[in-house]
Structure formats: structure tokens, C-alpha cells
Amino acid sequence: MPFAGEFPMSELPSSQTSDTGTSADNDATPALRVNHTHAGIRARAAANAERSLDDAGLYFNRELSTLRFHIRVLEQALDESHPLLERLMFLLIFSSNLDEFFEIRVAGLKRQLAYGNEEIGMDGHSTASIFNELSQTAHEQVERQYHILNTRLIPALAEQGIHFLRRHVWNKAQREWVNRYFDDEIMPVISPIGLDPSHPFPRLVNKSLNFIVELEGRDAFGREGGMAIIPAPRSLPRLIRLPRELEREGRQEYVFLSSMIHAHAEELFPGMTVRGCYQFRLTRNADLSVDTEEVSDLATALKSELLARRYGDGVRLEVANNCPTHLSDFLLRQFQLGQEDLYLVDGPVNLSRLMAMIGDSDRFDLRYTPFAPGTPKALRKDESMFSIVGQQDILLLHPWESFGVIENWLAEAARDPAVLAIKQTLYRTGVDSGVVSALVDAARSGKEVTVVIELRARFDEADNIALASRLQEAGANVIYGVMAYKTHAKMLHIVRREEGRIRHYAHMGTGNYHSKTAKLYTDYSLLTARETLCEDVHHVFQQLSGMGEPRHTEHLLHAPFTLHKRLVELIDREAGYARKGHKATLTIKCNSLTEPRLIQALYRASQAGVICQLIIRGTCCLRPGVPGVSDNITVRSIVGRFLEHTRVFHFHNGGKPEVWCSSADFMERNMFQRVETCFPLLDKKIAQRVRKDLDTYMLDNCQSWTLQPDGHYEKRCPGKDEAAISAQETLLYAYAARP
Incomplete structure (x- = not known):
């Protein structure tokens, strides 16, 4: 469904006014019929000469366009050309994307509205109108997401022998195992919280799984029943596979943690009657706010902000769709949210946590066919990378060509006594990164290692702070970039002494130095020893580490x-x-x-x-x-x-x-x-x-x-x-x- 009211239909060519929706079953898009002759171009230009390019009708709203991309991801769950578990993964990615969309984009809109900062964007939309449009579309798509899960994917998975068992279908042996699991694994770490004047509503962590419970009776202290909150232990998996001996033949059977807690809710409140137990999840504002003019130590300031991120203002409340209205209204009041922020869901409220099941599954026939990243012919020689790159530029296209080439080059540089210095930017990288290990080895071997780490890479801040500490302990020079600007450039500069003179090498890329995402993201990597390009990279690094006017670059923008x-x-x-x-x-x-x-x-x-x-x-x-x-x-x-x-x-x-x-x-x-x-x-x-x-x-x-x-x-x-x-x-x- 297109976003309504964005463009007057009278201004569209007649061949383009039909809306065929976004279903994967649509016919091919008709070609645009455009007069490309120079006379036609001049005629159209003349006809539109008075139309300002600032006209709001020429622009789409950024937030609505972003949400539409997430919907295209959801569409992949319906595309039967993808293997079944990959279709499920797309649906879960949509959940994860939507989480971040609410944490950052919707949170920003709500903050503007709360402070009366009503803005009109270049698209002509007000903040309030955009929020309302987003809310309506998001509600529709979340409902659609669960419909796809329940009516398309779960039945298809069941046909393939993968089952998610609800409580009412557990057999005796399975129920006994669940009872033991609850007693041994859940009961020792779960902490139900009764709500009364001495036990106010708890401060719940962002996106955590929780249950609101309605109680009847008196407890051990004579308190009348009312309501309680059960925070699900974050240390436990949300989906547990049953032991093989308990699974029916030819099946993989899973039980939700939420089902186990539901089944044993009364054990958490002995002597009382549980009238209802309903799962919910709160999404909070997760955008960090660091005043770059007031901060003297960025790492310390970010550590404080990371703790605050877990408890930002509420922006969305997801509740099981069988939850009574008076309980969902109670939760909305606690989080100071309105009805437009309530999402009633027909299934688990924390779908993205199911990704672990896909990773652990041994049903490789339901996944994409694996492939081995290739290596350019020039790099298959048994020669030093410096010898090869010194003679020609090498361009890699990840993930089809191996990111390991870059890791191996850094490892070689760390060992090479002729290498004098290594400089690198790091925006996102893995905790167990081979890139970081090579930099640590290089620093420990006495090479001059300088690393520009962007501590403010969103949702990677904690990892990057830890990486910075590891590199500093090894003796590397660690720079946090420029306070008012995130360092997003992807650059590596290696200085080597060859035959009595200094030779420069560089890597530049479109993606991060992250071995895991390099298997999932398409990115280009250029390895070069061209003197002018390497000199440009050198100048950018000098500018990042020092101060002064912008350095001239020959080729680099x-x-x-x-x-x-x-x-x-x-x-x-x-x-x-x-x-x-x-x-x-x-x-x-x-x-x-x-x-x-x-x-x-x-x-x-x-x-x-x-x-x-x-x-x-x-x-x-x-x-x-x-x-x-x-x-x-x-x-x-x-x-x-x-x-x-x-x-x-x-x-x-x-x-x-x-x-x-x-x-x-x-x-x-x-x-x-x-x-x-x-x-x-x-x-x-x-x-x-x-x-x-x-x-x-x-x-x-x-x-x-x-x-x-x-x-x-x-x-x-x-x-x-x-x-x-x-x-x-x-x-x-x-x-x-x-x-």
C-alpha cells in the first residue's frame, strides 16, 4: 500500500497511476515511456522552468522511506525462491530493524513532539503527520508480520519437521522434562515482583521480555492480591530445543521460555491464584546524547551514556493480543505512552531472539547453499602481499571474494621486520577480530601502530571501548577521531622500508573491517601502492591525529x-x-x-x-x-x-x-x-x-x-x-x- 497523500495523482503520467502493491507476486514493472529526444527534453525543461527544485512535492519523507525499506525486507519472507529458514530469518530481521527504527527514528520524532518542536521537512510534512503515518503503517505491518509467521512460515516449518510446541500439546514425558528444566534452570534466577506501595513498578531494561500477572488471594504477609511483574531472566535462551529422546520421530521440537513461565506462573506465587499472565516488551529511546563541547573524556562519557540507554524513555509497548484492556492500559500509564504506542501481537513479543535457533539448526537443506569466497588470481601466487600489491592495484568484491585477504595482509605486516608503521580506522569490527589481533601483534613487536577508533558507532560503542583498551595495553596509539565528527572512513595505511627507501601501501573500502559482516554485506576493497593515493591516505590520517587546515589531496575526496x-x-x-x-x-x-x-x-x-x-x-x-x-x-x-x-x-x-x-x-x-x-x-x-x-x-x-x-x-x-x-x-x- 503506497503512503497516501504524498503526491497529487493528477501530476503523474497516466501509465503510472495504478498501484499494484508490494506483493512478491506482482508482474514486472512497466517501462517508463519517456521522450528522450533533445527537443522533448527542452520542451519539458521549459514547461518546468518555473517549478522550484525546493518544491516539497519533489521529495519523499525520510522516515516513511526508511520504513518502506523494512517492509521490502519483510516481503522476502513470502518469497518462495528463498530457502524456508532464510525466509524466517528475513522476518526476524524485519523485527530487529523495526526495533532500531523505534529506538532511534521514532524516538526522535516523539522527542520533537514532546518539546513542541514541530518541524516541516523538505517534503512538506509536519512532525505530527509523519508520526501518525508511521504509526498507522507500522501497526499494519506488525500485524501482517505475525500473520505471515502464523499462517505461512510455522505451517511450512511443521511440514519440514520443525515444530514450536505450545503448552497444550506437550505429552507427559515432555511436560516432566519442562518441569525439571523450570526447577533447575529458571526458578533459581527468576525474581517476580509484586506491585504495592513498598514495591513500585520496576525499571525494566530496554526490549526485555516481561510478564504482567493478575493475582487473587492473600500472600504470606496478608497482602491482598493485585498485580505482579515477572522479568524473564536475560541469561536464558528464549527458545529451547527438547532433548532428542523426547522428540517425536523425524521432528525437531522447540519450547518457548515464555511457555515454560506461563505453565509455572502459580509456582512463583504460592497460595495465590493467577488469574492471567501476559507477556510484554517495552522499547525505549536508545539514541546516545553526548555534548561534544562539554566532554573532556569521550570514553568515560560514553560508558555513562551506555548505562542510561537501557532505561531511556519508552517509545513502544508490545503486548500479547489476549491481554485484557485494563492491564495494557495500566502498562501504558506506567510508561507514559498513548494508545498509538501499543502493539498487540499474536505470538512472541521478542521475535528477533529466535535467530539463535536458525544458527543452531542442522537443517542445512533449508538454508542457502554455502559457498567459499574466491581469491583473485593475482593473489594465488606464493608471494608476499607487498610484492603483489606493489605491482598492481587489487580490487575485491565481498562477500564473493575473501575478506581474509585483508586480515592476512595485516598479519603479514605485523610479522614483517621491514614494516615501520601501520595506521587504520575502525568503525565496526568483531570482538574476536583478526584485524585487531594483527594490530596488537604489530604494536607488541615495536611497530608504530595508530588506530582511529570511532567510539560512537551506534550499538557498537561498548565493543569499541573494549577494543580501544586492548590496543592501548598493547602499546598502540589510539585516537577517538574528531569530537564533532564520526570517523566513518575505511582506511589502512602501511609504511615499509624497501631497498633503502620508504614505500607506502593502502587499503580503502566501502565497508567495515568486520570479518562476519564481510560474509553478509556486499563491499568493495581496493589494495594499492599508487604513490598519489597512498599519499592522500597519509594526509587524511595526519589530519585525524593532528590539527591544522585541511590537507590537500590529489585524488581522494x-x-x-x-x-x-x-x-x-x-x-x-x-x-x-x-x-x-x-x-x-x-x-x-x-x-x-x-x-x-x-x-x-x-x-x-x-x-x-x-x-x-x-x-x-x-x-x-x-x-x-x-x-x-x-x-x-x-x-x-x-x-x-x-x-x-x-x-x-x-x-x-x-x-x-x-x-x-x-x-x-x-x-x-x-x-x-x-x-x-x-x-x-x-x-x-x-x-x-x-x-x-x-x-x-x-x-x-x-x-x-x-x-x-x-x-x-x-x-x-x-x-x-x-x-x-x-x-x-x-x-x-x-x-x-x-x-
């Missing part, structure tokens, strides 16, 4: 200084070619597009006749297909097995194509509030290969969604005589080696 201005210039340059009658095209692939001046530059390019192909995975505030403004712009979103994360920008440039990769999305925060890098692919063969990758994405008709002028997305499907093309599968076969 650098936010917040040169990146935004240069991107606008590159788009405008393409428009200039179009106005002269030359072929003019550009392709932008990134995660989000929200920055107004970049959007306006794309509108100007479209008006000039530039064919603009945008591959925007998530949030997109640009409105395509507006006659005379954006009818040369197409926007598609690829949602599939891997999370699309590459940021790649291609400009035809009058027949001298340029391809850039970046750590930055087309967002205000990336352009002006973060340290980012954008690097050109100077090797022509590598640049051509990336252009071919982009072409593959443009051909996708299996996992591609096309943004329509009215704001909804249509799933592309192969036509009757059209071959099915999945970009991710095509690239997998092209780059990765099958086991």
Missing part, C-alpha cells in the same frame, strides 16, 4: 571538506555534456539518498537529459518520474541474500568514464558530520569490471524493486520470454568458488 562539493560538480559536469548533445549517463549505487543539494543536482541532470540510474538500497527522498524534472531518473532497490552495501558512483564523462568508490552515502550526515573518503578506481580494467557489475544490477529482475512516482515500490519479475536474472546470484557465480 574527503568529507566534510571536498566530497559534497565535488559530487555536485561531477553530476553537473554530466549535465553539461547532455546540454551539448553528447551522451550523458551516471549510475549511483549507495544505501541512502537524502541530501537535498545532491538530489537537486540529480534533478538538474535529468532535466538536461542525463540518464540517471540510481540503485538505492534503503531510504530515498528523491521522487523519480516527475514530468520535466525527474523523468530521466530511475530508482531501484536490491533486496536479497546479501545486504547491498557498496557505494559506487559512475560518470560517463564524455566518453572518459570515471568510477568512484566511497565509505559515504548520499546523506547529510555523511557529507557534513562525518569523516569520509571517496576514491577513484584509476586502473582502467578494474573500473571497467565495476561498471560491468553495475550493469548486472540494472538487469536484475528477481530481487529488484522499482520506486514509483507515488512513493511505493514495485517488484520486478521476469517477463514471459525474459530470462530470470538475480544480480547477487550472477556475481556469486562470477566471483566465488563453489565448494
Whole structure:
């Protein structure tokens, strides 16, 4: 269902006014019928000359667009081309995404409303109208999510022998085992809290599983029954597989922790009658607030904020749908929430915790076929990485090409006596990271190691503080970046002495130095010894660690200084070619597009006749297909097995194509509030290969969604005589080696 009221239907081409919804069963999106002749371009431009590019009707709302991306993820749970457990995983990812959406985006809107900060965005929507639209859509999609779980996925899993057992179907042996598990594992760590004047409502942790219990009778102290809260122990799994000997033949059988607590609720209140026991979960504001002008020690300030995050203001209350109204109303009052914040759910309130079951399952036939990441031919030689990279640029495309190449290079650098210094940025990385281990080894061996760690990487703050301590203990120089700007750039700089002179090496990427996400996210990694590029990386590191005016860079674009201005210039340059009658095209692939001046530059390019192909995975505030403004712009979103994360920008440039990769999305925060890098692919063969990758994405008709002028997305499907093309599968076969 498209977001209502965002665009007057009278302004749409007649061929695009139908709404076919977002079902995976939709037909292929009709091609836009646009007059691309220069006369037609000039006529449309003239007709729209008086229309300001600040017109609110040319923009989608950021929050609504973000929510629509989460809905596209949910749609994957209905797509039978995915293996069954992967479909369940998509549904659980939707839950996890929605949690963060409420913790950050909805929390921000509620804070604005609470302080009377009623803003009108570039899309013309007020804060209140956006909140109401989000609330309505989120309620509809949560209800739909549980409907998919209960009517599609659980029955399909049961057909495959995977069962989630409710209390009423436990047999005698299973019930006896559950009783023992409760006595041995749950009872010792559970702490029910009766509510009375001496026991006020407890302060519950963000997103924790809890139960509200209605009681009748008198307790040991003569207190009349009323209500109690049971916080589920956070140390226990939410889903427990029964012992093999208790499972029916050919089945995997699981029991929910919530079912065990429900079954034994009266044991927690001896002598009293439990009239009802209902699960609920509170989502709180989890955005950290650190005043960069007042903080003298960022790490210490963040540690304090991390404790506060667990108990921020409530923003959403999820309650079992059989909970009586008077109890849900009581909870809403406790958390100072309104009816619009209440979500009644038909199933577990903490679905994302079920991901552990998928990871532990041995039903590999219901998962994606595993693959072994490939290694470029140049790196298969039995030679030093420095020898290979010293002779040629190497570009990796993760996850189809191995992230282990970078870990191995760092490990080699740590051992190599010729290596003098290593500098690296870390935004997100694993707790058991091979990258960090190599940096620790290098520091302990006496090399000059400098690491710029971004402590404020959202939801990774605690891990990054621990990593910083580990590196400092090893003797590395640890820098927390620049206070007012998050360091989001992905850079590695290695200094080596070779034949009596200093040689520089660098790695730059679009993704984080994280071995686990490198198996799930698509990202480019460039390994180079080009003197000018390495010198640029060196200058950026000097700027991060020292002070002074921005350092000049030969090739590298650098936010917040040169990146935004240069991107606008590159788009405008393409428009200039179009106005002269030359072929003019550009392709932008990134995660989000929200920055107004970049959007306006794309509108100007479209008006000039530039064919603009945008591959925007998530949030997109640009409105395509507006006659005379954006009818040369197409926007598609690829949602599939891997999370699309590459940021790649291609400009035809009058027949001298340029391809850039970046750590930055087309967002205000990336352009002006973060340290980012954008690097050109100077090797022509590598640049051509990336252009071919982009072409593959443009051909996708299996996992591609096309943004329509009215704001909804249509799933592309192969036509009757059209071959099915999945970009991710095509690239997998092209780059990765099958086991």
C-alpha cells in the first residue's frame, strides 16, 4: 500500500497511476515511456522552468522511506525462491530493524513532539503527520508480520519437521522434562515482583521480555492480591530445543521460555491464584546524547551514556493480543505512552531472539547453499602481499571474494621486520577480530601502530571501548577521531622500508573491517601502492591525529571538506555534456539518498537529459518520474541474500568514464558530520569490471524493486520470454568458488 497523500495523482503520467502493491507476486514493472529526444527534453525543461527544485512535492519523507525499506525486507519472507529458514530469518530481521527504527527514528520524532518542536521537512510534512503515518503503517505491518509467521512460515516449518510446541500439546514425558528444566534452570534466577506501595513498578531494561500477572488471594504477609511483574531472566535462551529422546520421530521440537513461565506462573506465587499472565516488551529511546563541547573524556562519557540507554524513555509497548484492556492500559500509564504506542501481537513479543535457533539448526537443506569466497588470481601466487600489491592495484568484491585477504595482509605486516608503521580506522569490527589481533601483534613487536577508533558507532560503542583498551595495553596509539565528527572512513595505511627507501601501501573500502559482516554485506576493497593515493591516505590520517587546515589531496575526496562539493560538480559536469548533445549517463549505487543539494543536482541532470540510474538500497527522498524534472531518473532497490552495501558512483564523462568508490552515502550526515573518503578506481580494467557489475544490477529482475512516482515500490519479475536474472546470484557465480 503506497503512503497516501504524498503526491497529487493528477501530476503523474497516466501509465503510472495504478498501484499494484508490494506483493512478491506482482508482474514486472512497466517501462517508463519517456521522450528522450533533445527537443522533448527542452520542451519539458521549459514547461518546468518555473517549478522550484525546493518544491516539497519533489521529495519523499525520510522516515516513511526508511520504513518502506523494512517492509521490502519483510516481503522476502513470502518469497518462495528463498530457502524456508532464510525466509524466517528475513522476518526476524524485519523485527530487529523495526526495533532500531523505534529506538532511534521514532524516538526522535516523539522527542520533537514532546518539546513542541514541530518541524516541516523538505517534503512538506509536519512532525505530527509523519508520526501518525508511521504509526498507522507500522501497526499494519506488525500485524501482517505475525500473520505471515502464523499462517505461512510455522505451517511450512511443521511440514519440514520443525515444530514450536505450545503448552497444550506437550505429552507427559515432555511436560516432566519442562518441569525439571523450570526447577533447575529458571526458578533459581527468576525474581517476580509484586506491585504495592513498598514495591513500585520496576525499571525494566530496554526490549526485555516481561510478564504482567493478575493475582487473587492473600500472600504470606496478608497482602491482598493485585498485580505482579515477572522479568524473564536475560541469561536464558528464549527458545529451547527438547532433548532428542523426547522428540517425536523425524521432528525437531522447540519450547518457548515464555511457555515454560506461563505453565509455572502459580509456582512463583504460592497460595495465590493467577488469574492471567501476559507477556510484554517495552522499547525505549536508545539514541546516545553526548555534548561534544562539554566532554573532556569521550570514553568515560560514553560508558555513562551506555548505562542510561537501557532505561531511556519508552517509545513502544508490545503486548500479547489476549491481554485484557485494563492491564495494557495500566502498562501504558506506567510508561507514559498513548494508545498509538501499543502493539498487540499474536505470538512472541521478542521475535528477533529466535535467530539463535536458525544458527543452531542442522537443517542445512533449508538454508542457502554455502559457498567459499574466491581469491583473485593475482593473489594465488606464493608471494608476499607487498610484492603483489606493489605491482598492481587489487580490487575485491565481498562477500564473493575473501575478506581474509585483508586480515592476512595485516598479519603479514605485523610479522614483517621491514614494516615501520601501520595506521587504520575502525568503525565496526568483531570482538574476536583478526584485524585487531594483527594490530596488537604489530604494536607488541615495536611497530608504530595508530588506530582511529570511532567510539560512537551506534550499538557498537561498548565493543569499541573494549577494543580501544586492548590496543592501548598493547602499546598502540589510539585516537577517538574528531569530537564533532564520526570517523566513518575505511582506511589502512602501511609504511615499509624497501631497498633503502620508504614505500607506502593502502587499503580503502566501502565497508567495515568486520570479518562476519564481510560474509553478509556486499563491499568493495581496493589494495594499492599508487604513490598519489597512498599519499592522500597519509594526509587524511595526519589530519585525524593532528590539527591544522585541511590537507590537500590529489585524488581522494574527503568529507566534510571536498566530497559534497565535488559530487555536485561531477553530476553537473554530466549535465553539461547532455546540454551539448553528447551522451550523458551516471549510475549511483549507495544505501541512502537524502541530501537535498545532491538530489537537486540529480534533478538538474535529468532535466538536461542525463540518464540517471540510481540503485538505492534503503531510504530515498528523491521522487523519480516527475514530468520535466525527474523523468530521466530511475530508482531501484536490491533486496536479497546479501545486504547491498557498496557505494559506487559512475560518470560517463564524455566518453572518459570515471568510477568512484566511497565509505559515504548520499546523506547529510555523511557529507557534513562525518569523516569520509571517496576514491577513484584509476586502473582502467578494474573500473571497467565495476561498471560491468553495475550493469548486472540494472538487469536484475528477481530481487529488484522499482520506486514509483507515488512513493511505493514495485517488484520486478521476469517477463514471459525474459530470462530470470538475480544480480547477487550472477556475481556469486562470477566471483566465488563453489565448494
